[in-house]
Amino acid sequence: MTESTAVGAILVVFLAFFLLMIITWAVPVRLWIEAFASGVHVGLGSLIGMRLRKVNPAGIIRPLIAATKAGLSLDVNELEAHYLAGGDVARVGNALISADKANIDLGFEQAAAIDLAGRDVLEAVQVSVNPKVINTPKVAAMAKDGIQLIAIARVTVRANINRLVGGAGEETILARVGEGIVSTIGSADSHKAVLENPDKISKTVLAKGLDSGTAFEILSIDIADVDVGKNIGAELQIDQAEADKQIAQAKAEERRALAVATEQENRARVEQMRAEVVKAEAEIPLAMAEAFRSGSLGVMDYMRFRNMESDTRMRDSIAGTKEEAEI
Numbered sequence: 001m002t003e004s005t006a007v008g009a010i011l012v013v014f015l016a017f018f019l020l021m022i023i024t025w026a027v028p029v030r031l032w033i034e035a036f037a038s039g040v041h042v043g044l045g046s047l048i049g050m051r052l053r054k055v056n057p058a059g060i061i062r063p064l065i066a067a068t069k070a071g072l073s074l075d076v077n078e079l080e081a082h083y084l085a086g087g088d089v090a091r092v093g094n095a096l097i098s099a100d101k102a103n104i105d106l107g108f109e110q111a112a113a114i115d116l117a118g119r120d121v122l123e124a125v126q127v128s129v130n131p132k133v134i135n136t137p138k139v140a141a142m143a144k145d146g147i148q149l150i151a152i153a154r155v156t157v158r159a160n161i162n163r164l165v166g167g168a169g170e171e172t173i174l175a176r177v178g179e180g181i182v183s184t185i186g187s188a189d190s191h192k193a194v195l196e197n198p199d200k201i202s203k204t205v206l207a208k209g210l211d212s213g214t215a216f217e218i219l220s221i222d223i224a225d226v227d228v229g230k231n232i233g234a235e236l237q238i239d240q241a242e243a244d245k246q247i248a249q250a251k252a253e254e255r256r257a258l259a260v261a262t263e264q265e266n267r268a269r270v271e272q273m274r275a276e277v278v279k280a281e282a283e284i285p286l287a288m289a290e291a292f293r294s295g296s297l298g299v300m301d302y303m304r305f306r307n308m309e310s311d312t313r314m315r316d317s318i319a320g321t322k323e324e325a326e327i
Contacts, residue, residue, distance in 0.1 A: 031061055038065045042076060055083055063093035070097045078108060087115045095121040099161075102129045106161055114164045119215070127159035131219055134170055139178045141185035146233015149191055151181050151201065152225045157216035167215030177221060180205035191228065198223040 035042050042061060050057045060079045067074045074093070083089050092111045099106035104125060114121040134155045142148050155177055160167065184204045188194045194201065202221045211218040288302070 031057055035061050035065060038068060040065050040068050046076065050080065053080075053084070055080055059083060059089055063090045067093050067097060070100065072096055072100060074108060078112075082112045082115070085112075085116060087112055091115060091120070091122050095125045098122065098125045098129070104128055104161065110161070114161075117165045119164050121164075124159040124161060124164055124215075127157070127216075128161060131156050131158040133157075134173065135224070136174050136177055136181075139181045140229060141182040142232045143185055143188045143191040143194060145190045146231060146236070147191035148229030148232045149185050149194055150227045150229045151185070151198075151223055153177055153181060153202075153205075154222045154224050156219040156222070157211070158219055160211075160215055160217050163213075164215045168213055169215060172214055173210065173216055173218070176208075176210040177205060180208055180210060195226060195228070198226050 029044075032042065032044055032047055040061065042064075047057045047061075050060065060076060060083060064074055064076055064079060074096075079089050079093075082092065092108070092115050095111050095115075096106060096108060098104075099111075102125070106125065111121050114124065134157060136153045136155065138150050138152055140148055140150050155173060157170075157173060181201055184201045185191075185194055201223050206218065206221045292302075
């Protein structure tokens with residue numbers, strides 16, 4: 001055997017092996033045998049078409065086998081269409097099996113719609129069979145007597161299959177329950193009445209029909225814990241008193257500043273008057289000198305004026321005045 005003949009034989013073997021691998025991938029014979037043995041009649045042409053449409057045949061056939069074994073009749077084309085739409089075929093199949101065993105009326109189209117809507121259809125079926133307990137966060141509310149109460153509730157819900165598409169979720173349930181707790185506590189005359197009968201909160205909130213428009217049905221609302229918080233009424237009164245105090249202090253400061261300004265103005269006026277008096281007193285010697293020159297004032301008159309002035313100083317000294325005698 002020549003070298004070229006050996007190379008040709010190797011190429012033929014390689015091409016045959018490559019062609020066998022392609023055929024094995026394109027024609028899932030093992031999956032077809034598995035389906036046939038399970039009573040699911042799917043042609044090889046359908047499996048090859050799934051490969052060409054970029055659909056995983058195992059993701060369609062195995063859920064179909066499980067549903068068939070559970071006594072359900074599903075269409076392979078519907079499963080493939082749901083797969084191409086981005087749905088989870090295995091989860092939908094398991095949900096249909098669980099619903100059938102639990103005697104819940106759930107069809108493929110409804111389950112597929114729930115799955116495509118972003119809901120976990122399998123969990124919804126499980127919650128329909130086994131109700132779910134949701135714990136609310138701490139809800140603080142104030143009774144009419146000003147005492148704050150902090151309550152925690154446990155809400156038992158069951159999924160409503162018919163409202164899963166378009167229905168509100170758990171967040172809405174928690175928000176409505178919290179609003180109902182705040183309203184009920186706020187309408188109580190005393191916080192003691194709430195502490196004595198916490199079930200009153202449950203009954204009042206449950207009677208409001210909080211599950212309307214949601215994907216759940218509320219079975220019960222149980223108050224798990226109620227704690228006494230702050231005395232909000234007293235704190236509000238203290239804050240109001242502090243605000244009134246600050247307002248009064250501001251007004252007092254305003255009056256003090258006005259009084260200081262008035263006092264300074266009066267002092268300025270007094271200083272001005274003193275300056276005028278000093279100016280007038282400075283003109284007296286000039287007037288007396290002028291009187292001496294003109295002869296209107298004699299020596300004896302001046303002496304009598306000095307005597308009167310000395311007599312006035314003496315009397316002021318006896319009377320205890322603080323003015324100093326001026327020479």
